[in-house]
Amino acid sequence: MKRYKWIIWTVLALLVAAGIWAWKFKKEASVLVLHTAHPAIGTIANTVTATGTIQPVDTVAVGTQVSGTIKSVFVDFNAPVKKGQLLAQLDKAVLLAQEEQYMANLSQAQANLVFQTSNYNRQQELFNAGAVSKSELENALYLYTNAKGNVASIKAQLASAQRNLSFADIYSPIDGTVLSRSVSEGQTVAASLSTPTLFSIAKDLTKMQVQASVDEADIGNVKKGQRAIFTVDAFPNDTFSGTVKEIRLRPSVSSNVVTYTTIVDAPNAELKLKPGMTASITVYTKEINNILLVPAQALSFQPDSAVRMKYAIAGGPPTGKPGGEAPPAPPTGINAPPTGGKKPTFVWLKKDSSLVLQPVETGLTDETKVQILSGITEADEVVTSYQVTNPEKGSGSKGASSPFMPKPPGGNNKNKNQGPPPQ
Known part of the structure; x- marks a missing residue:
C-alpha cells in the first residue's frame, strides 16, 4: 500500500513540474501587424518660422520745438485724440515777454524810420x-536806409517770437490713440539740442504689423505677398493671419547671426493685438492644394525578414511558403519610369497577402507628407511600417517598428517645414 502511495505522489510531482516548465518556457505567440494608409487628397506647404514684435503701422512722436515748463497736460495714456486737438501747454510767460520786447523795439524802429x-x-x-553839400545828402540817405532795414529786422524777430509762442500749445498732428506720455505738469523740457518726445500717438490700432527677424538661410524663400499666420502668448488658442508686406534690405547682425527685417500686415479689427507683443510667425513659402498625399514613412519602409516570413513579395513564385523571393531590382535604362531627373522613388503596396513594389513620382514634401504626382491612386493601400504584438500580454507588449521607418523631424532647425493649419 505504501508503495502505491509513493508512486502516486511521484506521478503528481512530475505532472506539477511539467506544468510549471510548460507555463514558464512555452513559446510566446506573436502577431505581426502592418500599418497601412490610403493616399488622400489634401494640402501641403513649405514654411519659414520666425519671431517678431507687433507694432502699429503708423506711429508719430509728438515733441516740442521750444524749451519751457509744462503748464498743463490735457491727455493721458490710451486717450483717443483728433487731429488739431490740444495735448499740452507750456508756460508762456517768457515767450510773451519776448514778444512784447520785440513789439516795443519795432515801435522805436518805426518812429526812427519816420x-x-x-x-x-x-x-x-x-x-x-x-x-547843403552832397555828403550831407548821402549821410541822410544812409540813415534813412539803415532805419528802414532795422524795421524789417525787428519785424522778423517779432514774427519768430510769435511763432515760438504758438509752439507753446502742443497739438495732435493725426487722429489716433496716445500710446505713451513722457511729461507731467511742472516738468521742464529743453529743446536746445534735440526735440524731446512728449507723446507717442498710434494712427490706427485696427491695422497693426509684425516686424519679424528672418534668418539669412530662410530669407531667399520669403517673397512679398506670401500668406503668413502667427500666434501671441496672450491668446494661445487664437491664430492670426497676415501677408508679407515688405522685406527690408538692411541686415541686422547679432552674435554672428544675420537676419533681415520682414514686415507682415496684421489686421486687428477686434483690437486683441497690442503694441509690443511677441509673435511667433509662420510664412508659407510654397503651398499646393487638392493634391494626392501619402505619409513620408511610406517612402522609407523596407520589408525585413519578419515581414517576408508572412507576406509574399511581388516577383517571388507562389510556392505556398511564407515570404517568397526578394523583389527584382528597380528597372533602369529605357525601362525606368519617368522621374524628371530625380532619384527613383518606390513605395510598397499591400494587396491581399502580398507586398508589391510600386515606383512613384513625387513632388513637394513637408517631412510629414509627400506629394504623389503619379504611380498610385486613392484606392491603393500603402505600407508605412509594421509592429509585432503579443495578444496574451496586450497589444504592443513587444511592439517593434521597422528600423527603416523615418524619425519625426526635430532639432533646432529654424527652417522647419510644416503643413498649413487645419481649416
Whole structure:
C-alpha cells in the first residue's frame, strides 16, 4: 500500500513540474501587424518660422520745438485724440515777454524810420536849392536806409517770437490713440539740442504689423505677398493671419547671426493685438492644394525578414511558403519610369497577402507628407511600417517598428517645414 502511495505522489510531482516548465518556457505567440494608409487628397506647404514684435503701422512722436515748463497736460495714456486737438501747454510767460520786447523795439524802429524819412526828404530839397553839400545828402540817405532795414529786422524777430509762442500749445498732428506720455505738469523740457518726445500717438490700432527677424538661410524663400499666420502668448488658442508686406534690405547682425527685417500686415479689427507683443510667425513659402498625399514613412519602409516570413513579395513564385523571393531590382535604362531627373522613388503596396513594389513620382514634401504626382491612386493601400504584438500580454507588449521607418523631424532647425493649419 505504501508503495502505491509513493508512486502516486511521484506521478503528481512530475505532472506539477511539467506544468510549471510548460507555463514558464512555452513559446510566446506573436502577431505581426502592418500599418497601412490610403493616399488622400489634401494640402501641403513649405514654411519659414520666425519671431517678431507687433507694432502699429503708423506711429508719430509728438515733441516740442521750444524749451519751457509744462503748464498743463490735457491727455493721458490710451486717450483717443483728433487731429488739431490740444495735448499740452507750456508756460508762456517768457515767450510773451519776448514778444512784447520785440513789439516795443519795432515801435522805436518805426518812429526812427519816420524821422529819417522826413530828414532825408528835407536834405534832398536843400541839396536841390544848393544849401547843403552832397555828403550831407548821402549821410541822410544812409540813415534813412539803415532805419528802414532795422524795421524789417525787428519785424522778423517779432514774427519768430510769435511763432515760438504758438509752439507753446502742443497739438495732435493725426487722429489716433496716445500710446505713451513722457511729461507731467511742472516738468521742464529743453529743446536746445534735440526735440524731446512728449507723446507717442498710434494712427490706427485696427491695422497693426509684425516686424519679424528672418534668418539669412530662410530669407531667399520669403517673397512679398506670401500668406503668413502667427500666434501671441496672450491668446494661445487664437491664430492670426497676415501677408508679407515688405522685406527690408538692411541686415541686422547679432552674435554672428544675420537676419533681415520682414514686415507682415496684421489686421486687428477686434483690437486683441497690442503694441509690443511677441509673435511667433509662420510664412508659407510654397503651398499646393487638392493634391494626392501619402505619409513620408511610406517612402522609407523596407520589408525585413519578419515581414517576408508572412507576406509574399511581388516577383517571388507562389510556392505556398511564407515570404517568397526578394523583389527584382528597380528597372533602369529605357525601362525606368519617368522621374524628371530625380532619384527613383518606390513605395510598397499591400494587396491581399502580398507586398508589391510600386515606383512613384513625387513632388513637394513637408517631412510629414509627400506629394504623389503619379504611380498610385486613392484606392491603393500603402505600407508605412509594421509592429509585432503579443495578444496574451496586450497589444504592443513587444511592439517593434521597422528600423527603416523615418524619425519625426526635430532639432533646432529654424527652417522647419510644416503643413498649413487645419481649416
